[in-house]
Amino acid sequence: MSNIPQNLRYTKTHEWVRKESDGSFTLGITDHAQSLLGDIVFIDVPKVSSDYAAGKECCVIESVKAASDVYMPIAGKIKAVNDALTTAPNLVNADPYNEGWLFKFDAVSATDFESLLDAAAYTAVEQADAH
Amino acid sequence: MPFIPHTENDVHAMLETIGIRSINELFDEIPSELLIDQLPAIPKALNEMQIARLMKSRAKQDENSLCFIGAGAYEHHIPAAVWDIAGRVEYMTAYTPYQPEASQGELQLLYEYQTMMASLTGMDVSNASLYDGASAVAEAILMAIRSNRQCQAKRVLIPTTLNPLYRKTIQTIVSKQAIELIDVPFDEKTGRITVEAIDKIVTQEFAALVIPQPNFFGLLGDVDALTDWAHQRQALVVAVVNPMTLALLKEPGLWGEKGADIACGDAQPFGIPLSSGGPYLGFLCCKNEHVRQMPGRVVGKTTDVDGKTGYLLTLQAREQHIRRSKATSNICSNQGLMAVAATIYLSLLGPKGLKRVAAASHQKTMLLAEKATKLKGVEVLFHGHYFHEIVLQLPQSAKYIVQEMADSQIEAGLALGDFYPGLDNALLVCCTETKTEEDINKYIECLKQALKNKTFSK
Numbered sequence: 283m284s285n286i287p288q289n290l291r292y293t294k295t296h297e298w299v300r301k302e303s304d305g306s307f308t309l310g311i312t313d314h315a316q317s318l319l320g321d322i323v324f325i326d327v328p329k330v331s332s333d334y335a336a337g338k339e340c341c342v343i344e345s346v347k348a349a350s351d352v353y354m355p356i357a358g359k360i361k362a363v364n365d366a367l368t369t370a371p372n373l374v375n376a377d378p379y380n381e382g383w384l385f386k387f388d389a390v391s392a393t394d395f396e397s398l399l400d401a402a403a404y405t406a407v408e409q410a411d412a413h
Numbered sequence: 414m415p416f417i418p419h420t421e422n423d424v425h426a427m428l429e430t431i432g433i434r435s436i437n438e439l440f441d442e443i444p445s446e447l448l449i450d451q452l453p454a455i456p457k458a459l460n461e462m463q464i465a466r467l468m469k470s471r472a473k474q475d476e477n478s479l480c481f482i483g484a485g486a487y488e489h490h491i492p493a494a495v496w497d498i499a500g501r502v503e504y505m506t507a508y509t510p511y512q513p514e515a516s517q518g519e520l521q522l523l524y525e526y527q528t529m530m531a532s533l534t535g536m537d538v539s540n541a542s543l544y545d546g547a548s549a550v551a552e553a554i555l556m557a558i559r560s561n562r563q564c565q566a567k568r569v570l571i572p573t574t575l576n577p578l579y580r581k582t583i584q585t586i587v588s589k590q591a592i593e594l595i596d597v598p599f600d601e602k603t604g605r606i607t608v609e610a611i612d613k614i615v616t617q618e619f620a621a622l623v624i625p626q627p628n629f630f631g632l633l634g635d636v637d638a639l640t641d642w643a644h645q646r647q648a649l650v651v652a653v654v655n656p657m658t659l660a661l662l663k664e665p666g667l668w669g670e671k672g673a674d675i676a677c678g679d680a681q682p683f684g685i686p687l688s689s690g691g692p693y694l695g696f697l698c699c700k701n702e703h704v705r706q707m708p709g710r711v712v713g714k715t716t717d718v719d720g721k722t723g724y725l726l727t728l729q730a731r732e733q734h735i736r737r738s739k740a741t742s743n744i745c746s747n748q749g750l751m752a753v754a755a756t757i758y759l760s761l762l763g764p765k766g767l768k769r770v771a772a773a774s775h776q777k778t779m780l781l782a783e784k785a786t787k788l789k790g791v792e793v794l795f796h797g798h799y800f801h802e803i804v805l806q807l808p809q810s811a812k813y814i815v816q817e818m819a820d821s822q823i824e825a826g827l828a829l830g831d832f833y834p835g836l837d838n839a840l841l842v843c844c845t846e847t848k849t850e851e852d853i854n855k856y857i858e859c860l861k862q863a864l865k866n867k868t869f870s871k
Contacts, residue, residue, distance in 0.1 A: 324705060324730070329562050342739075349730040351739075
C-alpha cells in the first residue's frame with residue numbers, strides 16, 4: 283500500500299497538491315505514481331510565470347520505462363520550479379511528497395482547490411487502478 | 414535478417430482474421446475524390462532489361478563532364494575502400510538498429526560517427542543522422558524553438574544567404590506549425606549579413622538565429638559577432654556548416670563567447686557520391702543542455718552486467734515509439750548506410766587527410782578565380798574570404814554561359830538568377846581537390862569561348 287498523506291489533495295491523474303500558508307500551491311506526483319514509473323531520469327519542468335488551464339499538460343517526467351505528462355490540476359500561473367530536480371530527478375522517487383516536489387503555482391481561483399480529491403477519494407482511485 | 418514475403422494464403426488469413434475482404438478496404442476512409450487511379454505524366458512501365466539500358470545511356474551523358482557545381486553537394490575523391498566496406502551485407506541497411514543484442518558492430522560504428530561529428534563541430538552530442546542538410550536545418554529550427562524556454566515567440570531569423578533549397582524545405586516543414594520565419598537580407602556589396610544590418614531589421618523577440626558558414630555564396634562571415642549578438646538577445650544559434658570546412662575553420666562550438674547551440678548540415682562531402690540529389694546525409698549536433706529536444710536516434714556506450722563495453726540506443730523517451738504524438742520528431746531510422754560511409758571516409762582520411770582535402774579545395778578555387786578574373790568582363794562579385802566556392806560576375810547571362818559550356822562537357826556552376834532576382838549574371842562556381850590545373854585551364858578556355866560566342870559590350 284502506498285503512502286497517501288491526509289493533509290494533501292489529489293487528482294485522478296496522480297498529482298498531489300498542497301496549500302501553502304502564503305496562499306500558493308505546491309504540486310508533485312504521488313508515491314503510487316512514482317512507483318509505477320520506476321527510476322526517474324529526467325524531468326522537464328514548466329517555465330516560471332507561464333499560465334496553464336486546468337487539465338493542461340505542464341510537465342514531463344521521464345523514467346527508464348516511459349515518459350509521462352503531468353497535468354495542471356487547477357488553473358494557475360507557475361511561481362517556482364524545483365531546480366534540484368535538474369541534477370537529481372530521482373528525488374521524486376526517494377521523497378515524492380517533500381524534496382521531490384515539482385513546482386509551485388498561484389491558482390486563478392483558490393476555491394478550485396476544494397474540488398480536488400481528498401486522501402480517502404484518492405485511495406479509492408488507487409484501489410480501482412489496482413484492479 | 415531474412416526477407417520473408419507474405420504468401421497469398423497469409424494475406425487471405427490475415428484479411429479473414431480482421432474481417433475484411435480486400436486490402437483496399439483498409440483504405441476505405443480515404444475519400445474517393447482524393448484517390449488517383451491514373452498518372453498520365455508517368456510513362457508505361459519498362460521491364461528490367463529496358464530500364465537497365467535506359468539508365469546506362471543516361472549515365473553516359475555525365476561520364477566525361479567536368480563538374481564545377483557545388484551549391485550544397487560537393488564532388489570529392491572517395492577512396493575505393495569506403496564503399497567496399499560500407500557495401501558489406503552487414504551494413505546494408507538504412508536503419509539504425511534497435512536490437513543491441515544483434516547489432517553491436519553497426520551500433521559501435523554509429524557511435525564512432527557521432528563522436529567524429531561532435532568533435533568536428535565542437536559540440537557535446539550528435540544524433541545518428543537525418544535525411545539531408547535541408548531537413549537537418551528544419552529539425553534544428555524546431556528543436557531550437559522547443560529548447561529556448563526564455564522566448565515566448567515562435568520566430569526564427571534566416572539569412573537569405575542560406576541555401577535557397579534549404580529555405581524552401583524549412584518553409585514546407587515548419588509552415589503548419591505557427592512558426593514565423595524572418596528573412597534577413599544580405600548586404601549587396603559584401604554578400605553577407607552583418608550585425609549592424611541585422612540589428613536594424615530585427616526589433617521583435619526571436620527564438621533562434623540561423624548562421625550559414627560558409628554561406629550559399631561560399632563566403633565566410635563574422636560568425637563570432639553574430640553568435641554573440643543572438644545570445645545577448647536570449648536567442649539560440651543554429652550553425653549550418655559544410656563539415657568539410659571544419660578541418661580548417663573554427664568549429665561552431667567555439668563561435669563567439671558561448672559557442673553555437675546547435676550545428677547541422679549535410680555530411681555528403683564525406684564519402685557520398687553526387688547522385689542526382691541523394692541519398693545524402695543530414696547531421697545534427699548540439700550542446701548537452703539541448704539533448705532532450707534533439708530529434709532522431711542517439712547511440713550510447715555502456716557496460717553490460719559483466720562489465721564489458723556495449724552499445725545501444727539511448728535517450729529514447731524523446732522518440733515516437735515511446736512518446737507517440739509528443740515525440741521530438743517523426744524522424745527515426747534514416748541514413749544509416751550513409752553515416753556508415755561517412756565514418757569510414759573520415760577514418761581513412763584522419764584529421765590530417767581531411768585538412769589536406771579542405772586546403773586543396775580552397776587553393777584550387779583560388780586558382781580558378783584568379784584565372785577567370787583575367788578574362789575580360791569577369792569579376793569576383795563579392796570580395797572577402799571564401800572556402801571552395803565563389804561567385805563570378807559575368808558580362809552576360811550566367812544561364813546562357815552554363816548552357817554553352819555544358820555543350821563542351823563542362824558543368825560551369827550554378828546560375829544564381831533563378832534563386833536571387835537581379836543576380837542574372839552571377840555564376841556560383843566550386844572547385845574541389847578533384848580538379849587538376851589542367852581541368853581548370855580547360856574550364857577557363859571554355860568560359861573564354863562561351864563569352865566570345867555572343868557579342869556583348871561591357
